[in-house]
Amino acid sequence: MDTPDNRSIKIIFNPATRGGKAKKKLPKIEKLLKEIDIDYQLFETTAPLDAISMAEDAKKEGFNVVCSLGGDGTAHEVGNGAIRAGLTFASIPIGSGNDFVGGLGIDGRWQDGVSNLQDGEIKEISIVKANDRYSINILDAGIGGDIAKASEKHLKWITGSKKYSLLTIALLTRHKPYPVKLTIDGKEENCNLNLIAAGFGQTFGSGMNVLPGARFNHDKMSVAIIHDIGKFKFLRLFPKVFSAKHVEETKYVTMIRASEIIIEPDESHNKVLRGEAEGELFSEGRIKITAIPKGMKVLTPKDWDFNNRSVKIK
Structure with missing residues (x-):
């Protein structure tokens, strides 16, 4: 014990x-x-x-x-x-x-x-496995992976959400969506993707509340999918992520929960799909994401509650 x-x-x-x-x-x-x-x-x-x-x-x-x-x-x-x-x-x-x-x-x-x-006391939390790497908070693929790649070389003197925001704006000037096949719990869909984020944490990038309905005690991971909406609409949408108001933009953003996601890039397009978790690059190309309920033991404050924040999603 x-x-x-x-x-x-x-x-x-x-x-x-x-x-x-x-x-x-x-x-x-x-x-x-x-x-x-x-x-x-x-x-x-x-x-x-x-x-x-x-x-x-x-x-x-x-x-x-x-x-x-x-x-x-x-x-x-x-x-x-x-x-x-x-x-x-x-x-x-x-x-x-x-x-x-x-x-x-x-x-x-x-x-x-x-x-x-x-x-602190020990609690079990749910995590995500992506290919051969675990994500303990949130992973994403698409422009988020490109931002993680760019951050290795650029703006090293800037940290936190300011760096993420500046790199997002810079990359959007030449950004094009990623043609992919998404398979979500067995259901296939071909689409043009800007970003997909999945996990059991709520925030990444120093406070960006991308998955406000996520909980570390859920069995299914929360997922946010930002579709091909154009550069200027993406720029208008981006600040809303900090306050979780992006979930209201249902025309451009899909919020779901899932147990397994497979992302397969269209190889006929010369565009690299990168995945990152907690700011660390882990993949280029096909990504298989699997929810692992109670997959990790963590030490938390005694008064910590799984349900400390809540935004209802489907």
């Missing part, structure tokens, strides 16, 4: 978080960890995807909790390793985007993440 007294925690720190600036917080974080007598060891990543294998190795090293110290990208990697190893995931948020842990009741203050290691 898990209790705060028997938690042995492997903390995985990404020193590249916030362009390396987050490292300045490390002494204060470790000071608080020691003050409240957390049993932990700290490890630093040295390359992309390091955190996946480091988290996966934690079980054989004797740890029963793996903790992400970074932003959503670090949480994505640590979460993937935790799922594969069957370990409990926790997070101390210090990134520019902390949507996932925010959805779990930690408001973005690293102090709350540290306290949660001592006082």
Whole structure:
């Protein structure tokens, strides 16, 4: 049985978080960890995807909790390793985007993440598997994947929703929709797609409320599909995502729930369909997305409620 007294925690720190600036917080974080007598060891990543294998190795090293110290990208990697190893995931948020842990009741203050290691309780949440990668919050394909690709090279000095917004505007100047075949729970449809987002979290991109009806205790993932609506209509629609008012634009946006989605690009068109999860690229081409109910154990504040926010969708 898990209790705060028997938690042995492997903390995985990404020193590249916030362009390396987050490292300045490390002494204060470790000071608080020691003050409240957390049993932990700290490890630093040295390359992309390091955190996946480091988290996966934690079980054989004797740890029963793996903790992400970074932003959503670090949480994505640590979460993937935790799922594969069957370990409990926790997070101390210090990134520019902390949507996932925010959805779990930690408001973005690293102090709350540290306290949660001592006082939190384990809950099971639903997740999504896309090809060979897990998404612990929200994944998307289409222009969102192109934005994730562009963010690796451009506007590195800008973070959060401002960066996402600027890259969206820049990419829309030459953007064309993606001809795909969508198979949703066995039902096929050929369409021109701008973006499809799926998951059990509600927000991504530092506060974009793309799946307002999602819950981490649902069996089916929430899905938002933005169709081919033209560049200018897309630009008018984009700001509404922050307030979840895009769900009212039923002519252009489809909101559903599903257990399985297969996205197959039309190979006769010379356009790469990219997928990303928690800001991390994971695929180019065909994507199979599967809901996994109660697929992950997470450490959450005791008063956290699965139903803390609600927008009704079909």
